[in-house]
Amino acid sequence: MRILFLTQIVPYPPDSGPKVKTWHVLRYLVGAGHRVTLVTFTRPEERPHLARLEQICAEVYPVPIRRSRLKDVGYLIRSNLTGRPFLIERDDLPEMRRLVARLLAEQKFEVIHADQFSMGQFLFPGKSLDGQNYPAAPLRVFDAHNAVWTIVARSRLTAPWILKPVLALEARRIKAYEGQLVQYSDRTLAVSEIDKNALLQAVNGLAHNGHDHLTETASTIFTIPIAVDTQQTKPLQLTPGSGQIVTLGTLHYPPNADGIRWFLKEVFPLVQQKNPAARLTIIGKNPPADFQQIAAAQPQAITLAGYVRELAPYLSQAALMVVPVRAGGGMRVRILEALAFGMPVVTTTVGLEGIAARPGVEVLVADTPQDFAQAVLDLMANPILQQTLAHNARLLAEQKYDWQSVLRSMDQVYQPFTEPQS
Numbered sequence: 001m002r003i004l005f006l007t008q009i010v011p012y013p014p015d016s017g018p019k020v021k022t023w024h025v026l027r028y029l030v031g032a033g034h035r036v037t038l039v040t041f042t043r044p045e046e047r048p049h050l051a052r053l054e055q056i057c058a059e060v061y062p063v064p065i066r067r068s069r070l071k072d073v074g075y076l077i078r079s080n081l082t083g084r085p086f087l088i089e090r091d092d093l094p095e096m097r098r099l100v101a102r103l104l105a106e107q108k109f110e111v112i113h114a115d116q117f118s119m120g121q122f123l124f125p126g127k128s129l130d131g132q133n134y135p136a137a138p139l140r141v142f143d144a145h146n147a148v149w150t151i152v153a154r155s156r157l158t159a160p161w162i163l164k165p166v167l168a169l170e171a172r173r174i175k176a177y178e179g180q181l182v183q184y185s186d187r188t189l190a191v192s193e194i195d196k197n198a199l200l201q202a203v204n205g206l207a208h209n210g211h212d213h214l215t216e217t218a219s220t221i222f223t224i225p226i227a228v229d230t231q232q233t234k235p236l237q238l239t240p241g242s243g244q245i246v247t248l249g250t251l252h253y254p255p256n257a258d259g260i261r262w263f264l265k266e267v268f269p270l271v272q273q274k275n276p277a278a279r280l281t282i283i284g285k286n287p288p289a290d291f292q293q294i295a296a297a298q299p300q301a302i303t304l305a306g307y308v309r310e311l312a313p314y315l316s317q318a319a320l321m322v323v324p325v326r327a328g329g330g331m332r333v334r335i336l337e338a339l340a341f342g343m344p345v346v347t348t349t350v351g352l353e354g355i356a357a358r359p360g361v362e363v364l365v366a367d368t369p370q371d372f373a374q375a376v377l378d379l380m381a382n383p384i385l386q387q388t389l390a391h392n393a394r395l396l397a398e399q400k401y402d403w404q405s406v407l408r409s410m411d412q413v414y415q416p417f418t419e420p421q422s
Contacts, residue, residue, distance in 0.1 A: 001110040001414065002035045004103060004138070006119045008091065010046035010062075012053055016250045016335035018145060021191075021226045022115050025143070029409040030056045037107070039099060041065040041091070059217070061103070063096050074318035085173040087148070091118040104138075111414055113141040117148045117174070125180075130190040142185040146330025147198035149175035151255060154327035154350075156277060158258055179203040187413050188221045191331045192354030196221050198329070207325075222413050225354070226331045227403035228340045235342035235394050236316045240383060243275065244318040245376065248283035248334060255328040257288055263324040263372070264294055264302075270373035272301065275380065281305055283314060312341070319380045320344040324372065335363070339397035342390040346375045356400055362392045 011022035029036055035058045042050070042062035054060045072090065100122045104112070114120045122137035123140045149171050154169035179202035182188045190196040196218075203217050247263065255421040260282060271278050278301070282291065285307035295302040308314060315321065321338045323345055331354040338345045345363045352365055359365040362378060366372040379385055400406075 002108065003029060003113065004100070004107075004109045004112045005036050005038050005057075006100065006113065006122055007038065007040040007115045010040050010042055010049050010053070011115075012049045015309075017117065017226070017330075020333045020337075021145060022143075022230065024229070024403040024407060025115075025145070025225050025410065026053075026056065028403065028410055032411070037061070037103065037109070039063065039103070041093075041096070041098070042254040043067075044125060048410070061099060063093065063099060065091075065093065070421055079170075079173070081118060083173065085177050086170055087118050087174065088121055092121060094124060100313045102335075104280050109138045111139045111141055113143060115143045116145050117178065117181075120185070123181075123185060132182040136208070139187065139414065140185045141187045141189065142181050143189040144178070144182075144191075144195065146191065146200060146328075147178065147195045147202065148329065149178055149202060149329060150195075150198045151329040154329075155254055155258070158326055175202045175205060179206045180200065182221065183217060186220065189413065190221055190223050191226050193223055194353050195330060196223050222409065224413075225401060225406055226333055226334070226336060226410045228336045228397060228401055230340050230394075230398050230402045233337065233340040233397075235390070236312060238319065238343075238390065239317050242317060242319040243277045243380065244279050244281060245320060245322055245380075246281045246283065246314055246318040247324070251282075251284040251287050251291070252259070254410075255325065257282070257291075259324040259326050259328075259348075261288070261290065262326055262369075263322055264291065267322075267324065267372045267376070268302075271368060271376050274373075274377055278376075278380070279303070281314060281318070283308055283311070315341055315343050318343075319386060320346060320376065321371075322376065323347040323351045329353075331355055335396065339393040339401065342394040344379055344386045344389040345393070346372065346379060348372070357396060362396050364389070 007022055009018060011019045011026060014023040015021040026036060037059045038053055038057045039061045042064055043052055050060055050062055075090040076086050079089045112123055114123045120142045123142060134150055152167055152171040152174055156164050159167055178199060182199050182203050183206065188199065190199055199221060247260055249260060251257050252272060268280055281303045283305045287304050291304060295304045305314065321343050323332055323334050325332060325348050329352060332351050335345055335347060335355055347363055347365055348367050349365055357363045364375040366375040
């Protein structure tokens with residue numbers, strides 16, 4: 001079938017959570033024989049990667065986008081005037097709307113697939129979500145990645161006081177808009193039951209929704225976990241007796257920066273008190289200024305590696321990975337990749353949400369600075385525990401999160417337009 005696939009970022013190389021998810025979905029759809037036309041917002045640094053996507057997609061249409069703080073102020077003002085979320089206003093570029101409308105008018109697509117929250121608005125005719133002006137629209141699929149309203153609501157809990165009212169208002173707006181997206185889309189993809197329930201909660205918050213309507217909407221939400229490539233990602237040989245701790249993330253993404261900042265400031269000093277030889281490597285481009293200041297004060301103990309093309313050399317030198325998460329939603333791809341590498345992990349309860357790993361079996365889980373530090377120290381001092389977690393983690397990745405098996409559920413999403421079996 002012909003699929004119009006809309007993405008907020010160029011989904012290659014798969015070096016961040018959203019890219020990993022989207023890349024494997026694209027690979028699966030193309031491998032299943034579908035003809036995919038990709039429309040993607042594109043930043044200047046992403047343009048070189050379009051060629052790889054052109055190798056698998058029937059057509060690729062880039063829409064240039066540039067972000068700036070000055071523009072964001074304008075989008076925030078417009079958000080307060082329209083009542084729509086800031087994230088929607090920020091990405092509501094007329095060039096994208098015109099291109100999507102033109103492609104829908106010129107070509108016959110069976111499915112239009114919007115990847116991530118801000119792309120959901122392009123499933124529908126104008127800026128409303130009533131769907132009334134496109135009676136012959138293709139099947140609309142909203143790929144949520146996560147329930148964004150929960151991320152913003154959680155971020156408010158750890159934000160500076162001056163931002164709390166802004167985040168509270170944005171969370172309410174996103175919740176209402178997400179509820180509408182789910183309500184008016186033909187299919188919605190959630191990555192976990194937690195996110196599915198949060199999306200249903202958003203639908204339930206809309207006016208005039210009774211129990212029967214909510215039950216009907218629930219049947220249109222498909223839970224398909226994020227997947228990783230366990231064939232390409234091989235188990236690592238860890239360095240015995242290593243005092244190295246590694247963490248990674250897209251550092252301009254506030255929940256990632258918040259969690260690593262918490263570990264850096266509140267947990268790692270406790271680890272150092274009992275193990276002065278402990279060292280920390282933080283992987284991710286554009287580390288915040290306070291990260292740089294702390295690292296500069298402890299150059300022997302803390303390394304800011306920046307962006308790295310290959311994770312394996314860094315991970316293989318470490319005793320464990322920490323994934324400290326206090327706010328967020330969906331699934332932490334960092335943990336999924338660590339499982340595939342057979343990498344021991346310490347994370348939080350929030351970090352483990354949506355992943356079927358068991359505390360003490362495939363990962364260690366702790367939520368306070370003291371408990372998190374102790375879990376790190378215990379794991380560093382216990383090679384047998386490291387090996388046990390690593391072995392169990394790899395098995396879990398192979399059995400539950402390999403992309404070629406997980407994404408077969410995509411066939412159910414497009415079921416009404418699948419050709420009948422002979």
